Amino acid sequence: MLIVTRVSPVDAKLSWHGKAPGAAGRIVEFATEPRGPWTILTYAPLGQTTYRHPDLIPETHFYYRLRPYYGPASRPVDVTLPKGSFTKAEQRQEHDWAPPRTIRRAGVRTSPARRPAATPTDLRAKIMHANGIRFTWTDHAEGERDYLLENRPRGGGSFRPVAVLDPDINSFGLITLPNEKRASYRVRPVTYGERSNIARLTTGERPAGRG
Known part of the structure; x- marks a missing residue:
């Protein structure tokens, strides 16, 4: 059950x-x-x-819903990047390794033995x-709706997409944020469950003084 309340004229709080x-x-x-x-x-x-949804458009209807997602995560890998910010020279690089793609070759492939809810391997x-990491893995899943790349910064709490x-x-290929330079990473094929009720707020x- 999803409930939304207005905690200020333009701030919403969701609870479920x-x-x-x-x-x-x-x-x-x-x-x-x-x-x-x-x-x-x-x-x-x-x-x-x-969840708090702040700074909304004034005098507007907003609708909210939840969906559970399912799927097994791969074994995580730990990454420690060298020190340094994202330089102008790096920004000018083409980063042709970064766009998401499906690679079918030995070691980086889509497995022929595919099945629902199958765990990715070889991450x-x-x-x-x-500030750049290229991830590759073997995809065993069939019928997934999406893939999530998740991370947990070193010393942080739970994994998040x-x-x-x-x-x-x-x-x-991921261009990292400063807190992602030392982190654990994993991938997860996901499917989605039934939607919740829709909660509405105006x-x-x-x-005065905001915006």
């Missing part, structure tokens, strides 16, 4: 309860029309039961420069 057996987490989505299009706000771990992380990829992808006038 209920179980999702076997789920890896929940997607929180919003729209400004009853039938969408829907935009993902966050991938919430199962223990999370609230590898290749450091391309001080940092990229959402199309089905069958098994190569992707914002008020923008408070």
Whole structure:
């Protein structure tokens, strides 16, 4: 059950309860029309039961819903990047290794033995420069809706998605944020469960001094 409350004229707080057996987490989505299009706000771990959506458009209808997502994660790999910020020289590089793609060759392939909810294997992380990592893995899943690349910064809490990829992808390059230079990474094929009820909120006038 999803509930939304207005904590200021342009700030919303979502809360929910209920179980999702076997789920890896929940997607929180919003729209400004009853039938969408829907935009993902966050991938919430199962223990999370609230979300704050701030600084909304004044005097507008907002609609919210939840969806559980399912799928087995690969074994994580730990990555430690060299020190240094994303330099202008690196920004000028073409980064042709970075776009998501499906590679079919020995060692980086889509497995012929595919089945639903199959765990990815052979996850590898290749450091391309001080702020770039190329990930490759073997895809065994069939019928997945998306692939998630997840990370957990060193010393952080739970894994969270940092990229959402199309089905069958098994190569992707990540340009890291500063807190992602020392982190654990894993990939997960996902399918989605039933949608929750839709919770509706109408914002008020923008408070003086905001915006």
